Amino acid sequence: MTAIVLAAAVGALFALGTFLLLRRDLIRVVWGLAIISQAANVYLLAMGGIAPATADSVPVLAGHGDHVPETADPLVQALVLTAIVIGFGMTAFALVLSYRVYEEHDTLDVTELGDRK
Amino acid sequence: MTMTTMTATPVGTESQLVIAPMLIVLVAAAATLFLGRHPRARAAVSLAAGAGYGLAVAAIDWYIVLAPSAPGIATYQVGDWPAPFGITLVADGLSAFMLTMVAVLGIGSLVYSTRHLPGGEGRSYYFPLFHFLALGVTGAFLTGDLFNLFVWFEVMLMASYVFVAYSGGPQHTRAAFWYVALNLLASAVFLLGVGGIYATTGTLNMADLAQRLAEPAAYGLEPVPVVGLLGMLLSVFAIKAGLVPFQFWIPTAYRAAPPQITALLAGATKKVGIYAIIRLSFTVFAGAEVAVDLPLPVVDATIAGDSPLPFVGAALLVMGAGSILVGGIGAVGRDTMEGVFAYSSIGQVGFIAVPVAIAASTVDPTLREFAIIAALVFALNHTLAKGLLFLAVGTVRSATGTSRFADLGGLAGRSPPLAIAVFIASLALVGIPPLSGFFGKFLVFDAAARAGAGPVLVLLLVGSLLTIAYATRMWNRSFWGARTDAVDAATIDPVEVGVLVVLAATIVVVGVGFDPVYEFAETAAEAALDTDTYVDAVDPQKASDLGGSSGGDH
Numbered sequence: 091m092t093a094i095v096l097a098a099a100v101g102a103l104f105a106l107g108t109f110l111l112l113r114r115d116l117i118r119v120v121w122g123l124a125i126i127s128q129a130a131n132v133y134l135l136a137m138g139g140i141a142p143a144t145a146d147s148v149p150v151l152a153g154h155g156d157h158v159p160e161t162a163d164p165l166v167q168a169l170v171l172t173a174i175v176i177g178f179g180m181t182a183f184a185l186v187l188s189y190r191v192y193e194e195h196d197t198l199d200v201t202e203l204g205d206r207k
Numbered sequence: 208m209t210m211t212t213m214t215a216t217p218v219g220t221e222s223q224l225v226i227a228p229m230l231i232v233l234v235a236a237a238a239t240l241f242l243g244r245h246p247r248a249r250a251a252v253s254l255a256a257g258a259g260y261g262l263a264v265a266a267i268d269w270y271i272v273l274a275p276s277a278p279g280i281a282t283y284q285v286g287d288w289p290a291p292f293g294i295t296l297v298a299d300g301l302s303a304f305m306l307t308m309v310a311v312l313g314i315g316s317l318v319y320s321t322r323h324l325p326g327g328e329g330r331s332y333y334f335p336l337f338h339f340l341a342l343g344v345t346g347a348f349l350t351g352d353l354f355n356l357f358v359w360f361e362v363m364l365m366a367s368y369v370f371v372a373y374s375g376g377p378q379h380t381r382a383a384f385w386y387v388a389l390n391l392l393a394s395a396v397f398l399l400g401v402g403g404i405y406a407t408t409g410t411l412n413m414a415d416l417a418q419r420l421a422e423p424a425a426y427g428l429e430p431v432p433v434v435g436l437l438g439m440l441l442s443v444f445a446i447k448a449g450l451v452p453f454q455f456w457i458p459t460a461y462r463a464a465p466p467q468i469t470a471l472l473a474g475a476t477k478k479v480g481i482y483a484i485i486r487l488s489f490t491v492f493a494g495a496e497v498a499v500d501l502p503l504p505v506v507d508a509t510i511a512g513d514s515p516l517p518f519v520g521a522a523l524l525v526m527g528a529g530s531i532l533v534g535g536i537g538a539v540g541r542d543t544m545e546g547v548f549a550y551s552s553i554g555q556v557g558f559i560a561v562p563v564a565i566a567a568s569t570v571d572p573t574l575r576e577f578a579i580i581a582a583l584v585f586a587l588n589h590t591l592a593k594g595l596l597f598l599a600v601g602t603v604r605s606a607t608g609t610s611r612f613a614d615l616g617g618l619a620g621r622s623p624p625l626a627i628a629v630f631i632a633s634l635a636l637v638g639i640p641p642l643s644g645f646f647g648k649f650l651v652f653d654a655a656a657r658a659g660a661g662p663v664l665v666l667l668l669v670g671s672l673l674t675i676a677y678a679t680r681m682w683n684r685s686f687w688g689a690r691t692d693a694v695d696a697a698t699i700d701p702v703e704v705g706v707l708v709v710l711a712a713t714i715v716v717v718g719v720g721f722d723p724v725y726e727f728a729e730t731a732a733e734a735a736l737d738t739d740t741y742v743d744a745v746d747p748q749k750a751s752d753l754g755g756s757s758g759g760d761h
Contacts, residue, residue: 111392116384123391130398137406166405169354173398176361180391183365187372187384194377203381 096136103129116188116198123184127177131170138163220744224270225283225298227263228306228345231256236338243331250321253334257317260341264303264310272303272730280734280744282351291412291747295351299741300734301490301583302348304727305482308587309348311713312474312594313341315706316467319598322702323467323605332369340366340471347479351745353404353411356483357397360447363476364390370468371460382463389456393446400439407432413491414745417738420495430497434515437492441484441522448480450560451529454553458537461549466601469545473552474594478586481559485579488519488567489735512570520568523560528666530557535673539680544600544610547681548593551636554670555589558647561663562654572736574657579732581650584724588647591717592635595710599629602704603685606697612681617690622699626686628707633678635714638671643717646725 103125110122140162151161192198235256242249271281280299284290298306317337324333343363350356368390372383405411408419408428423430446453461469492515499518501510510517534554541547559582566578602625603618604610619626631642638648648671655663717724734740 119388123388126395127391127398130395130402134398134402137402139406166402169401169405172354172358176358176394179365180387180394183368184384184387184391187380187387190372190375190380191384194380 092140093136096132100129100133100136103132114200116191116200116203117185119200120181120184120188124177124181127173127181131173131177134166134170134173138166220278220281221283222271222281222298223283224263224267225281225296225349226285227266228260228310229296229342229349231259231263232338232342232345235259236335236342239334239338240332246331249331249334253317253337254321256338257314261310261314264306267298268303268307268727271298272300272734273727279730280740282744282746289748290351290745291410291415294355295412295414295745296349297351297414297741297745298349299744300727300730301482301486301732302734304583304587304731305348305478306345307727308478308590309341309344309475312470312590312710315594315710316470316598319467319601319703319706322700323601330373333373336366336369337468340370340468340476344471344475344479348482351413353401353413353416357394357401360397360479361394363479364394367464367468367472367476370464370472372463373465373468374463378459379463382459386456386460389446393443396439397443400436400443403436403439404433407436410747412745412747413486414742415747417491417494418742418747420492421738423496430495433492433495434497434499434518437487437515438518438522440487441519444480444483444487445526446480448477448484448556448560449530449553450480450523450526450556451533451553452526454530454533457553458546458549461552461597462543462545466545466597466604469549469600470594470597473548473597474590477552477556478590481556481563481582481586484519484523484560485563485582485735488516488563489575489579490738490741492516492519493736494738516567520564520566523564523567524663527557527560527564528663530554530560531666531670531673532557535670535677538677539673541677542612544603544612544615544681544685545597547677548596548600551674551677552589552593554673555585555593555636558651558667558670559586559589561667562651565654565658565660565663569658574654576729576732576736577650577657578654579735580725580728581647581654583728583731584643584650585647587717587724587728588635588643588714591710591714592632592644595628595632595707595714596636598703598710599625599632599707602699602707605703606699607693609693612684614691614693615685616688617686617694619686620690621694621697622704624704624708625699628704628711629686630682631711631714633682635718637675637678641715641718641721643714643721643724645718646721 107122107126107129110118110125113119140160195203197203235252238252239249242252271277272279283296285294285296320337324330340363343359343366346359347356347363350359368383368387371386372379408416410416410419419426419428420430449457461472464472495514497515498513499511510521530553534550534557538547538550538554541550562578562582566575569575600610635642635644638644652667655667
């Protein structure tokens, strides 16, 4: 059940991100990129899965005795944390950059920007 | 680590030397940030860091790779966490070769930057960004972990985003936006590939990956998906390298960035893409036990083999061939110097991709190694020659205020040293003996001939003819002919020209004393192909082997 929900969420996020990426408005393009990065993060989380807690999958548990329930894979969470920080910084940078583009060109329309040489 | 332990353990060793170049540029980046109000101190710290970086890379070259008693490979387990749980840094022949190449150009570009800072001295963030760019490139060459490679790619990219927007004009912000958008998308694809590989194999440590993929049954893996996931990663690396069909961002981004940074984008970040393709395809995925069989209906051929390499070879050959043609034809018609060189970069990276494709397609181990040597030597020549040419664009632009062919002419008479340096670099691109470019081109042709690939030879020949055409045209339009007003009024900086002359001399020295360079490239190619040594040196362990002694102390 969780797998189906996650798969649907990842699919929907990628679809929405791609749709926004193809719009003419530069801000929408930035939103599209941000949503695609988030979709990749959700996908990355889903790749870890939930497993019985053993020292093989979670080395920290090697010294913790036997009373550990099922755990989610901690590695992918660490990866996603890194990816979120990077994605957050890049989204902020892209927004600032689109503001500069607006200042310089007086338009946020991608097709008009593309025409100028 | 002492040298005695290095000689005592034959397969690799631990050494703090591996992390030294990264620490040096990281400290320099932080220090130059704090020295924002003192331009002279900033430049001095940067130059000292450049010298330290050069020394560290030379030490890695000698003590780890080239010395008679050198171990050939050294690792550094960050935080003393054993692989595959911690991040492993690995310096072997391939990493050392790439680092050396980048260090030569990087130091040249750094010295150049202390003379001519685009945007004036007020831009206090130039040097910190420069060092972060170097940090990202260095980290990407040294890391032994797939996710860590992603992180270093991002470090490198973030610095380069700002550099593309650096000059702040309308065309620069626009170019930067396209560049950022494309690379954000590429980063998402990179994460998809990384996540998929983790789900398939349960590890992201490159040595552990190679070990598990070689014996999938022993680890209970179903390795077939890695072929597609490797394809995703390859497309990301192809974007960084600027291979067709991912070449479209190169001309605008290269035109927008300051010339001394464009020299690094063409000479260093492009090579990170090439390095990642070679490292992952040959060291990590070559041993994967995946029987592949893909019939191609149109040309009536079949791509088949027992590892993902034939797919890599076929894809790279198509991309490389496209790059050679698009880059060559595009370069002939440009009307600015940097336009010619940007398209030329696309073409030249095709010349690097084609021998890598030959190495991936062949089953003959001798030819595979030889083709990788050819690719590495060609990459070295491209870094030196194209780096020099982009720096020369900067000199011409800062002296005359333009780099359009229409406004240039007679530069050869105005500054003979500048002209000689550019002439040597152009000849190196074309491949005239005894320059480094001759050996690069000769080895690539030789690899294609040994592979018995007739059409590839024709393609390379067409690419070479196009190189001659655009190099000659660039030379005639800007260095010969009647002197224009802009050239007459030019004041040419002697230190900038000095850097160019030193790089030109390096091109000649690499060509004349080619034997040691070839041996270094041979060591690098052996390291790229020697998965067993790589795995033994990193020594990935199983969690059950640790026995709780190292993990659960808290």
